Amino acid sequence: MLKAYLFLIFLFICGTLSAQNLHSKNKKALSFYKEALSLSQIGNVARAEESARLAIKKDKSFDEAILLLHQILLRKNDLEGSLGVLSQYKEELERRFSNRILIDQSKVFFEGGQYKEAKTSISKIEGEIYKFPDIEFQLISASIDFALAESSRKLDINFERLPAPLNEFQKQYFPTVTADNKLVFIVREKNGRGDENIYQSEWLGTRWKKPEQISYKINTDRNEGTASISADGSTLVYSACNIPGNIGSCDLYVSYAIGDEWSAPELLNDKVNSPDWDSQPSLSRDGKKLFFVSSRKGGVGKLDIWVSEKSIRGWGQAKNLGPQINTVYDDSSPYIYLDQKTLIFASTGRVGMGGYDLYSSTWEGGSWSLPKNLGFPINNAFDQIGYTFSPDGWAYYSSGLSNGRIEINRFKVPKAVLADNKIDYISGRVLDANSRAPLAATLQVSEDIIMTSDSLTGAFLTFLESNNSSIRVSASGYASVEFTEDELKRLPKGEVLLNPLNVGETFDFGNIYFDFNSAEIKPESEPTLNEVLTFLKANKKIVVEIGGHTDGIGGEKENLALSRDRARSVYRYFIEKGVPKENLVFAGYGEDYPLTTGNTPKEREMNRRIEFKIVNVLK
Known part of the structure; x- marks a missing residue:
C-alpha cells in the first residue's frame, strides 16, 4: 500500500504542478523544472532528480521545484532525503508548500506503521496545505491517533500459516471456506506470471488434502478470480475476466455442485453484472443475497460494495449499500457472516491503521450499524483483505511476503472482535429406505430456509436456527419425515431414510x-x-x-x-x-x-x- 500511495501522490503532484502559475521568474530554473517534470512522468526518476536540483540551484525559493524534488525522493524510497529537503529549504518555502511536504511525510510514516513519527510530522502543520483536501487531512489525523491507541492493545491472537500441502504455490489468495472446512482459493499459475485459477482443498481430520483445480469446466486460460463458495458447498459464485460474452471486463458467474463435479458456469444477468468491473463475491448462507464489489457508476466512491437479492424470478437489480458502508475511497472484500446479518469488509476510507482495514457492521432494524474497526493486531499498517470465517471460529486470509509470495494463514477470532453468533449445522445423506439409493431431497428448516441434497450423492449440509429447530425432509414420491435437532444429530451415520410412497398405502x-x-x-x-x-x-x-x-x-x-x-x-x-x-x-x-x-x-x-x-x- 505504501508504494501505491507514493506513486499516487507523485502522479497527483505532477498533474497539479504543471498547471499552476509557477513561483519562479528564472527562465533556466523554469526550463530545468519542466525537464524534471517531463522525466518524472516517464519514470526516469534519477535524471528527474538531477534536473529538479538544478532548477532549485537557479532559484532556491522555487516552491514547485522543491516540492517536486521531495516527491521524486519519496518515489525513490529515499525518505531520509525527502526529510532533508524540508529542513534545507524550510525558510524559503511558502507555508502551504511546507505543510504539503509535512502531510506527505506523515502519511508515508503512517503507511509504514511508524505512527509516532507520523504524529510528529502532522503536529507541525499549521494553516493551509497545498492541494490536499481537508477531508483527507481529517481522516489521516484521526487515523494516526487511532493507530497509536490501538497498537498498544494486546489481544491474544495466534496467527498461523496453513501447512503443506497448502501454500506450495508462489501465490495463493482470497480463500473462502464451507461450514465443513472445504477450502477454495485462487492460485496465480506459472510461478506467479500466468493466469488465475480456482483451487480447492479440504480438512481431512488430521491434515489438509493436496490442492487440486476445482473443475476444468470453470478454469480456463483466462483469469478466474475471487470466489465465494456457499456454506453448504453446493454453490460457487466467482469472477472471470476477459471472457467472450462478458457484460464487462470482469463479471460474476455461478456454478452448482453435482456430486464431485460442477455444472457448466452461468453468467449472472445484467441486473448483477455491469459494463464495468465486478468481482469479490460473497454469498449469504441461504443463497438469497449476493454481496460483491463494483467500479460501476452510481456508487459512493471508487470501488463500492453492492448487493443483489434472489427471488423466484432470479437475481434482482443490484443495490449500492450506501454511505453507511461505502466511502468516497475504496471499499471492498465483503464477507457476509453465517448469521446473515454481520458484514465484514475492507476499506481505505475510514479511520484505521493504514492501507485496507477490516470493519464489521450489523444489519439492524432495516439499516447497517456504524462500521467498527476490528482493531490491532488483526488490522495493521498493511492491507487486510480477502477474509473468510468458518463456523468453528477460524478466520482465513492471505498475506504477502517480502519475497513476493502470497500465502494463506488463519487465526482463531476472539469473541471481543466478533460476537459468538454460533450457528449449528448438520451434515448427512438422504437415502431410499429400501434400496439405499441417494435421493435429491429438500430440507426445510423454516418457511424461508430450504436446502437441497445433492442429486448424485444425497449429501446435505443444513443449518439450524436455534435449539428448538426442526427439519422436514421431503423427496418426490417419498413420505416426508421431520426431525428435531437432537434426533437428526443422533441418526446413525447421519443417514436420513425415506420410505417410498406406494399406491394403496x-x-x-x-x-x-x-x-x-x-x-x-x-x-x-x-x-x-x-x-x-x-x-x-x-x-x-x-x-x-x-x-x-x-x-x-x-x-x-x-x-x-x-x-x-x-x-x-x-x-x-x-x-x-x-x-x-x-x-x-x-x-x-x-x-x-x-x-x-x-x-x-x-x-x-x-x-x-x-x-x-x-x-x-x-x-
Missing part, C-alpha cells in the same frame, strides 16, 4: 373427532389435521383418498351416509387450507371395513375413523 395420523351422529369436526382434532396438512403440502405428487369409516351401531345405510359426510368435511377442510383439489378425493365406507370385530367401547372407537390412503402418484 394407508397412513394413521391419529384421531379426528366428530360429535355423535354428526359430520362437524370437533376442535380437538386440530393437531391431527395440522399434521395431515403438513404431509399433504410436502407430498404434492400424490393423490390421497380421505376414507370415512363407522362402527356397527346404527343402520347400515345411515352409517354409509355418515361416513361419507365426515370424509367430505375433512376434504373441505383441506381444500380451504390450500391443498389442490387434484391431490384429494373422498369416500365413505360405513361399517364395511372394521379394524376389529369386537364390540367393546374401545374396539368400536377404533372402527370409527378417517383413513388416508394413496390412490395415485402423479407424473
